[in-house]
Amino acid sequence: MPTKVETDSVTGTETTGHEWDGIKELNTPLPRWWLIVFWITVIWSVAYFILYPSWPGWDGVWNYTARKDVAARLEAVQAERAEWLDKLAVASLDEIEQEPDLLEFAIAGGRAAFADNCAPCHGTGGAGGPGYPNLLDDDWLWGGTVEAIGTTLRHGIRWAQDEETRISDMPRFGVDELLTADQIGDVAEYVLSLSHGATDRTAADRGQTIYAENCAVCHGPNGGGNAELGAPQLNDAIWLYGGGKENLVTTISRSRRGVMPAWGGRLDPVTIKQLAIYVHSLGGGE
Ligand code: HEC
Ligand code: HEC
Known part of the structure; x- marks a missing residue:
């Protein structure tokens, strides 16, 4: 039985017929x-x-679909990239230097690969830190030409898994009792005197002979270093392990033997080429 439609006397709107405790619901149209x-x-x-x-x-x-659009554009970019990578793979270093676009492409790729692989040790900008060489300066352990940097990258440094790794171990003069503690103190003073940082002249003078007999083979008679052996220059004020006397004594007593992984098996040759060019471009390339 259809209920009779009731009209609300105040608003003049019909009600729905629902009622709760005397309150009736209005059927207000949308x-x-x-x-x-x-x-x-x-x-x-x-x-x-x-x-x-x-x-x-x-x-x-x-x-x-926008997705197809993106895919098509990505494909175009990749095709262009592939073309550049192919060019880079075959170009000699001279050719790369001659062609600004190619050089820029190599450096950009190197910068990205550096952030992914190298920044944890060498710092995002390559400035390094204690034990991790600064790659921005012209002070090189193992040589700063693109070729030398490339070799360092491919084979690593003291990286046992790579047969051609760069290797040379400074003797542990203190630990293996090759020199006494006094002699180590003296030779440390002498090393400091090479960069005009010595405080004890007579000790430095005593250290000179010790240096000539034990250290000059690797670090050079005047502390000029030797990139063949990864032996750092000692007559500059740039220190891999810190330049205070205490740091030097520790280095000479224990020898540091820093290790860098070989990248030859992990990164493809073109990426390594890009990295070498990038590192070389950082300012200190030879
Ligand atoms: C696990 C830490 C570590 C990582 C990661 C690392 N390095 Fe190194 N790298 C070192 C250490 C330590 C040395 C110094 C070794 C020594 O004492 O001779 C070094 C040395 C170098 C040198 C030689 C510097 C010189 O003065 O001759 C270059 C070039 C270099 N690294 C570049 C790179 C690049 C490029 C990457 C990334 C692909 C990288 N490194 C990743 C630790 C690292
Ligand atoms: C067999 C070669 C060799 C001989 C000999 C040698 N060194 Fe070294 N020395 C090295 C190498 C290689 C390094 C770099 C170690 C590293 O990268 O971890 C080094 C590093 C150092 C450093 C650290 C430099 C820095 O920038 O922090 C000092 C200081 C040093 N040597 C002093 C001496 C003194 C003093 C003697 C002699 C008592 C000596 N070395 C003998 C190869 C040698």
Whole structure:
């Protein structure tokens, strides 16, 4: 039996017939503007559903997706990259230097690979830290030409797993009792005197003979270093392990023997080439 429609006396609106504790629900119609917008969105969604990809496996009537666009653009970039990488793989270092675009491409790739692989030890900008050489200066342990840097990268330094790794071990003068503690103190003073940092002249004078007999073979008679042996220059004020007397005594007593992994097996040859060119470009390349 249909209920009689009741009209609210205050608003003149029909009620729904629902009543709670004497409070009756009004049946207020939806505003017209709201209904119109609602139907427009319904129609819009149906159109969208048909025109655009909305169903797995079907790309819609227009057959357009932004994903295809991105994929196509990525492919174009990769094709261009591949072309550059191929060029880089065969170009000699001279040719690369001659061609600014290629050089820029190599440096950009090297910078990215450096951030991924080298920054944890050498710092994001290559400035290094105690035990990790600064790659920005022109002070090289193993040589600063692109070729030398490339060799260092491919084979690592004191990296046992690589047969051609760069290797040379400074003797442990203290630990192996090759020199007494006094002699080590003296030779440390002498080393400091090479960069005008000595405080005890007479000790430095005593250290000179010890240096000539024990150290000059690797570090050179005047502390000029030797890149063949990875022996650092000692007559500059640039220190890998810190330049205070205490640091020097520790270095001479125990020898440091820093290790750098070989990258030959981990990175492809073109990436290593890019890295060598990048490191060389950092400012201190020879
Ligand atoms: C695990 C730490 C570590 C990582 C990672 C590392 N290095 Fe090294 N690197 C060293 C150490 C330590 C030395 C110094 C070794 C020595 O005492 O002779 C060194 C030395 C070098 C040298 C020789 C510097 C000179 O003066 O001759 C170059 C060049 C170099 N690293 C570049 C790189 C590049 C490029 C990468 C990334 C592919 C890299 N390193 C990653 C630790 C690291
Ligand atoms: C067999 C070659 C060899 C001999 C001999 C040798 N050294 Fe070294 N020395 C090295 C190498 C290689 C390094 C770099 C070690 C490293 O990278 O971990 C080094 C590093 C050092 C350093 C650290 C430099 C820095 O920048 O922190 C000092 C100081 C030093 N040697 C002093 C001496 C003194 C003094 C003697 C003689 C008593 C001596 N060395 C004998 C090869 C040698």
